[in-house]
Amino acid sequence: xxxxxxxxxxxxxxxxxxxxxxxxxxxxxxxxxxxxxxxxxxxxxxxxxxxxxxxxxxxxxxxxxxxxxxxxxxxxxxxxxxxxxxxxxxxxxxxxxxxxxxxxxxxxxxxxxxxxxxxxxx
Numbered sequence: 001x002x003x004x005x006x007x008x009x010x011x012x013x014x015x016x017x018x019x020x021x022x023x024x025x026x027x028x029x030x031x032x033x034x035x036x037x038x039x040x041x042x043x044x045x046x047x048x049x050x051x052x053x054x055x056x057x058x059x060x061x062x063x064x065x066x067x068x069x070x071x072x073x074x075x076x077x078x079x080x081x082x083x084x085x086x087x088x089x090x091x092x093x094x095x096x097x098x099x100x101x102x103x104x105x106x107x108x109x110x111x112x113x114x115x116x117x118x119x120x121x122x
Contacts, residue, residue, distance in 0.1 A: 052111075060111040068092045075099065075109035086112070 037045070055076065066073055068088045075086035075097065084099040086109055099107040 055111055060113050063097070063109045063112050066097075066109075066112040068095065072100070073115055074113045075107065076111045077107055077109045084109075085115070 060076065063075065066075070066086075066088055070087055070089060072085050072087045074083050076083055077099070084101050084107070086097055086099050086107060088097050089095050097107045097109055099105045099109070
């Protein structure tokens with residue numbers, strides 16, 4: 001993507017999707033029929049979303065947009081506290097991701113970023 005391109009990201013909340021005027025793919029559910037979330041679960045989901053959003057703003061992108069030519073990149077898996085070197089092997093969408101961490105492991109990463117160059121720049 002060139003430097004003159006601007007990426008716009010839309011945030012859609014559950015209440016937006018369930019609003020009949022949204023016209024989205026989900027039917028409108030009355031509030032009393034929606035699954036109930038505990039305050040603890042809601043707080044955890046909020047923390048998860050904020051972390052994902054912060055990483056996105058730091059240059060991390062959704063894994064489906066990673067290179068699919070076998071080249072290596074950085075990846076984050078859900079629940080991980082580290083960043084791993086990773087690559088995608090095979091034809092999209094039937095291939096698989098592999099993480100390199102002293103050994104090679106199959107993975108299901110959620111975010112990716114290019115490997116930094118020799119000067120540490122992505």
